[in-house]
Amino acid sequence: MLIRYATFQTTTNIATVKCSQLQVELHPWLPRHDIVDWCTKRNVILEAYCPIVRGREFENPLLIAIAKKHSKTPAQVLIRWSLQKQFVPLPKSVTKSRIEENADVYDFELDADDMRKLDLDEYKPWYVAINHDNRDILICCSAWDPTKIGLED
Numbered sequence: 001m002l003i004r005y006a007t008f009q010t011t012t013n014i015a016t017v018k019c020s021q022l023q024v025e026l027h028p029w030l031p032r033h034d035i036v037d038w039c040t041k042r043n044v045i046l047e048a049y050c051p052i053v054r055g056r057e058f059e060n061p062l063l064i065a066i067a068k069k070h071s072k073t074p075a076q077v078l079i080r081w082s083l084q085k086q087f088v089p090l091p092k093s094v095t096k097s098r099i100e101e102n103a104d105v106y107d108f109e110l111d112a113d114d115m116r117k118l119d120l121d122e123y124k125p126w127y128v129a130i131n132h133d134n135r136d137i138l139i140c141c142s143a144w145d146p147t148k149i150g151l152e153d
């Protein structure tokens with residue numbers, strides 16, 4: 001069971017105020033249909049963090065093709081995907097031009113074909129590799145999922 005999910009369920013059971021939103025890593029390479037379905041059924045708003053995958057997929061040919069088709073950038077396509085999924089995307093940037101770019105997503109729409117192509121059956125949460133005590137350790141810094149990576153890994 002995903003720990004965020006489990007924590008969230010526990011919270012909804014004991015809280016006096018119902019949870020109305022959940023922030024979780026969400027993008028085409030981590031669509032988390034299980035969490036999205038669970039929240040959608042309960043009218044829980046999904047805040048998508050890491051929505052532009054920190055640029056990791058900007059060279060992806062599929063993403064580039066869709067961006068070219070709409071004369072937009074890969075970041076804008078990913079933010080648009082998130083909005084059209086009814087998520088609240090939280091792109092982060094400290095760069096003025098990028099902040100403006102990321103906000104300029106209301107003059108185009110991904111069509112059904114774009115959305116279908118971006119409906120990837122992927123599980124690629126954000127990982128970083130660190131070296132600790134001369135050992136390389138992979139840390140999933142944005143969406144640890146103990147169903148995939150246990151404490152021992």
Ligand SMILES: NC(=O)c1ccc[n+]([C@@H]2O[C@H](COP(=O)([O-])OP(=O)(O)OC[C@H]3O[C@@H](n4cnc5c(N)ncnc54)[C@H](OP(=O)(O)O)[C@@H]3O)[C@@H](O)[C@H]2O)c1
Nearest residue numbers: 049050051052053054075090091092093094095098141142
């Ligand atoms: N990741 C987590 O663990 C986590 C957890 C909870 C909440 N959040 C929140 O979720 C938000 C998302 O942040 P994130 O860092 O996880 O992922 P992200 O928004 O997917 O990626 C942010 C990175 O992409 C760069 N970037 C932003 N817009 C760009 C653009 N248009 N073109 C090219 N590069 C662009 C930023 O660089 P510059 O800043 O240098 O421009 C930054 O390095 C943040 O507000 C964060 O506080 C994150």
